[in-house]
Amino acid sequence: MLVYALPGTFETREDHLDLLWEAGATGLEERAGLIRAYFDTEVDLPAQIRDGQWQNEADQDWLAAFKANLRPVRAGRVTIVPPWLRTEVESGQLPLVIEPGMAFGTGHHATTRMAVEALGNLDLQGKRVLDVGTGSGVLAIAAALLGAAQAAGVDIDPITIPIARENAQENGVPEGRTVFVEGTLGDELPEQAGDEEFDVLVANLYAELHDLLAAEYVAHLRPGGPLVLTGILTSKLGMVQDALNREGFSGIQVREDGEWVLVTASA
Numbered sequence: 273m274l275v276y277a278l279p280g281t282f283e284t285r286e287d288h289l290d291l292l293w294e295a296g297a298t299g300l301e302e303r304a305g306l307i308r309a310y311f312d313t314e315v316d317l318p319a320q321i322r323d324g325q326w327q328n329e330a331d332q333d334w335l336a337a338f339k340a341n342l343r344p345v346r347a348g349r350v351t352i353v354p355p356w357l358r359t360e361v362e363s364g365q366l367p368l369v370i371e372p373g374m375a376f377g378t379g380h381h382a383t384t385r386m387a388v389e390a391l392g393n394l395d396l397q398g399k400r401v402l403d404v405g406t407g408s409g410v411l412a413i414a415a416a417l418l419g420a421a422q423a424a425g426v427d428i429d430p431i432t433i434p435i436a437r438e439n440a441q442e443n444g445v446p447e448g449r450t451v452f453v454e455g456t457l458g459d460e461l462p463e464q465a466g467d468e469e470f471d472v473l474v475a476n477l478y479a480e481l482h483d484l485l486a487a488e489y490v491a492h493l494r495p496g497g498p499l500v501l502t503g504i505l506t507s508k509l510g511m512v513q514d515a516l517n518r519e520g521f522s523g524i525q526v527r528e529d530g531e532w533v534l535v536t537a538s539a
């Protein structure tokens with residue numbers, strides 16, 4: 273088993289965790305002042321994370337080790353937890369159970385956290401919510417748990433759809449309150465997601481894609497409907513602001529967490 277051991281913790285090196293994932297890490301854990309990143313082969317790493325060491329270690333069940341290090345993640349009035357930590361959710365917090373797996377969205381990324389928190393700040397009672405790039409389904413499921421009448425999650429990656437459905441089930445979301453379909457915004461939204469306007473649209477993608485999809489966001493939001501966008505690096509915020517101004521969005525607000533930004537606006 274190949275491990276790249278980097279001095280620091282998830283907290284002190286939060287900004288560098290993405291670099292490890294982008295370099296091909298298959299798992300990360302924190303142990304005794306080190307971040308341990310699992311790799312299949314040695315790779316060239318960016319300068320910011322070259323202060324670690326490659327180590328060949330005897331095989332162990334890394335998945336079990338990774339799982340053992342997961343902690344609940346608080347996102348406003350919601351706490352995101354893996355199933356085995358459900359009982360650790362503080363009273364008064366809304367538990368959102370996500371099984372860590374192949375799809376992005378366990379809550380351990382700042383963008384997911386900020387998006388869940390932003391959804392918790394909206395009045396979603398009886399609303400229809402569209403989640404573009406649903407991954408694990410975390411944002412659509414959060415919306416349903418926060419009172420949305422229906423939350424539709426779409427993703428271009430087919431692997432995410434059964435995962436999101438299972439996560440919705442794990443959270444006891446009634447059948448039909450969430451619907452997950454393979455696809456994206458474009459010529460037409462997949463029919464099962466409902467082709468009318470939505471009351472709220474949330475998307476954790478990346479700046480270039482928000483720029484490309486901004487006109488679609490208008491087309492799928494009722495006038496005045498809140499838009500919640502994240503996955504945006506601070507360095508690319510201007511691109512998203514320009515796109516939203518171009519498409520006539522108003523009330524643009526920005527929240528930062530490390531190198532990541534969340535933008536809210538109204539259609």
Ligand code: SAM
Nearest residue numbers: 376377384404405406407427428429455456476
């Ligand atoms: N919504 C989850 C969260 O907030 O943690 C997952 C977000 S993850 C950063 C982005 C997801 O968007 C991935 O699952 C990816 O497959 C999907 N995706 C990428 N491009 C897309 C597109 N053009 N349309 C729909 N989904 C897309």
